[in-house]
Amino acid sequence: MPSPTPFTLEDFAHRMRRAVEAASREGLDGLVVTPGPDLVHLTGYQPTAATERFTGLVLTPETDPLLVVPALERPDAEAAPGAAAAHITDWTDGRDPYAAVAPRLRPHGRYGISDGAWALHLLALQAVVPGSAFTALSESLPMLRAVKGADELERLAAAGAAADETYRRILDVPFAGRRETDIAADLAALLREYGHSQVDFTVVGSGPNGASPHHEAGERVMAEGDMVVLDFGGLKDGYGSDTTRTVHVGEDVAPEAREVHEVVRRAQQAAFEAVRPGVACQEIDRVARAVITEAGYGEFFIHRTGHGIGLTTHEPPYMVEGEQRELVPGMCFSIEPGIYLPGRFGVRIEDIVTVTEDGARRLNNTPHELRTVS
Numbered sequence: 260m261p262s263p264t265p266f267t268l269e270d271f272a273h274r275m276r277r278a279v280e281a282a283s284r285e286g287l288d289g290l291v292v293t294p295g296p297d298l299v300h301l302t303g304y305q306p307t308a309a310t311e312r313f314t315g316l317v318l319t320p321e322t323d324p325l326l327v328v329p330a331l332e333r334p335d336a337e338a339a340p341g342a343a344a345a346h347i348t349d350w351t352d353g354r355d356p357y358a359a360v361a362p363r364l365r366p367h368g369r370y371g372i373s374d375g376a377w378a379l380h381l382l383a384l385q386a387v388v389p390g391s392a393f394t395a396l397s398e399s400l401p402m403l404r405a406v407k408g409a410d411e412l413e414r415l416a417a418a419g420a421a422a423d424e425t426y427r428r429i430l431d432v433p434f435a436g437r438r439e440t441d442i443a444a445d446l447a448a449l450l451r452e453y454g455h456s457q458v459d460f461t462v463v464g465s466g467p468n469g470a471s472p473h474h475e476a477g478e479r480v481m482a483e484g485d486m487v488v489l490d491f492g493g494l495k496d497g498y499g500s501d502t503t504r505t506v507h508v509g510e511d512v513a514p515e516a517r518e519v520h521e522v523v524r525r526a527q528q529a530a531f532e533a534v535r536p537g538v539a540c541q542e543i544d545r546v547a548r549a550v551i552t553e554a555g556y557g558e559f560f561i562h563r564t565g566h567g568i569g570l571t572t573h574e575p576p577y578m579v580e581g582e583q584r585e586l587v588p589g590m591c592f593s594i595e596p597g598i599y600l601p602g603r604f605g606v607r608i609e610d611i612v613t614v615t616e617d618g619a620r621r622l623n624n625t626p627h628e629l630r631t632v633s
Contacts, residue, residue, distance in 0.1 A: 263414050263496055266303060270410070271341025274301050278403060279318050285399055288368035289319035291360070291384065293376040296570040297396060299497070300404050304339035306332060313356040313380050316345060317363045327359050361387040368392075371399040401575040405567055406589040411498065412613060415568065415591055418500035419611050419622035421453035422492060426504055426625050429489065434481045434508045434632045439463040443476035446491045455493045455500070459572050462490035462503075469505070469605035472562055472597060483509035486516055486604040487632075488597075492572050499572040501593055502623045503609035507631045519556065519598050520606050520629045526550035526596040527608045527627065530564060530578075534594075534612060534619035540582040547596040556598045565593040568611055590614045591622070 278301060282290050292298050293315050299305050304326070306314055312329040314336075324345035328336045333349045336342055350356040357380075364370060367390035372381060374395045385391055396403060407415065428449050434442065443461040450458050464474035465481045469488040481487060485508040492501035505520060530547035544564040551560045565578035568591050576584055576592060595609030610623040 263417065264410065266340055266410060268341060268343055270408075271302055272344040274341075275318060275324050275344055278400070279320055281400055281403060282318070282371055283320055285371075286369065287371050287394075287399060288365055289317065289363070289370050290396070290400075291364075291370055291372045291376070291393070292316040292318070292396075293373040293380065295373050295375045296574070297373055297403060299570055302326065302339050302341040302345065304336050304342060307335065311377065311379065312352075313350075313383075315360065315376075315380070317360055319363055322363055325359070325363055327356060329356075357383050357387045360384065364388045364391060366390050369394065371396045397575065402584065404569050404574065405576055406587050407569060407591055407613070408589065411569065412589070412591070414496050414498035415500075415611065415613070416622050418455075418492075418495040418498050419502070419624075421450065421455060421495050422500040422502045423623055423625045424453050425449040425491065426489070426502065430506070430630055430632055432632070434465075434485075434487065434506075435483055436480060438478050438480055439465055439468070439476040440478065442481075442487075442489070446489065450491065450493055450500075453495075455495045458491075458493040459499075460490065460492060462488060464488040464490075464605060465508075466604060467602050470599040470601050470603060472599060472605065472607065481508055484511070484513070486520075486606065488605050488607050490607065490609065494570075494572070497570060499568045499570070501568055501572050501609065501611060502625070503595055503597075503607045504625065504627075505606045505608065505629065507629055508633075510631050512629065512631065516604065516606075517629065519600070519604075522551055522554040522556060523596055523598055523606045523608050524627045527594055527610070530594045530596065531610070531612060531619055531621070534586060534614060535617065536586055536588055536614060538586050540576050540578050540584050540586065541580050543578040543586075543594065544580055544582075547594070551596060551598060559598045559600055560596060561599060562597065564596055567592045586614045588614050588616050 490503040563579035597607035
């Protein structure tokens with residue numbers, strides 16, 4: 260599969276302008292964006308390693324974007340595809356990195372700051388800007404990266420297709436007599452074979468372990484009669500994949516296992532059909548939960564119905580009770596209802612979907628019916 264067209268300088272400049280506009284609408288005087296997915300989104304720059312040295316993008320309505328970096332990392336920052344959309348200034352060890360930031364921030368101003376900003380840097384900024392207040396971006400601008408452009412959707416679709424091919428291939432791998440960790444290793448290898456640069460998780464929950472939604476693959480040996488939850492994903496070309504299917508080891512499937520799987524399948528489908536612009540995020544959760552509750556398994560659906568995805572595999576928006584934000588075309592998120600019977604087995608089915616102008620489109624397209632493996 261060919262690599263996607265790179266993002267352009269104008270793409271990053273447009274994102275910065277949108278971020279400033281969004282901050283203003285929320286009553287913020289600006290943003291301080293430190294290393295993490297928001298900085299990658301806005302500039303394409305990701306420092307090679309976590310460091311105590313301050314790096315930050317400062318965005319305000321009154322001034323041009325400013326990227327402050329340690330001098331020893333300036334060459335890497337300048338090479339980032341969106342760096343030229345900001346003025347870059349550097350600082351050397353032994354000097355005050357916040358001196359460049361302070362003139363851009365108003366005393367007594369209110370600013371959004373990256374969730375992952377070090378307390379060391381936050382406290383220093385508060386000290387050099389009298390009366391300033393900072394709020395986490397996940398609280399003040401949770402939708403900053405939520406609506407994807409066509410070029411981002413292309414990458415997410417490619418990541419989903421790679422995860423789909425991984426699932427198709429894993430169906431031909433023997434399960435019986437092998438450990439969960441063996442299947443997890445197979446999944447990771449296949450994701451990389453299909454272009455993933457990073458594997459974030461390979462959940463393999465067999466038999467009673469499947470009743471733990473985030474079970475870490477262990478040494479349990481699978482046998483005929485086991486239901487097995489497979490949840491896997493990571494990053495391809497910088498964007499996330501995440502899909503779940505539940506399979507059965509052997510052809511002889513117990514009636515209850517078939518029933519539970521069918522209830523989850525119907526819940527997932529109902530939630531997908533409920534997606535359209537203007538619908539509150541919580542409504543997607545309510546629709547899936549209603550199907551499972553009506554079937555008598557409501558107490559065994561123990562997590563939210565979905566989460567956003569993009570530069571990370573879990574981000575806003577969340578499909579959960581209480582989230583009243585409305586769906587907008589370009590939002591991408593998972594729909595993953597599940598039923599978990601303690602000590603027995605679990606079932607989950609998950610697709611990534613994107614909101615369209617009149618409904619939704621799946622970015623995972625493998626069949627939902629219960630498949631058996633050897």
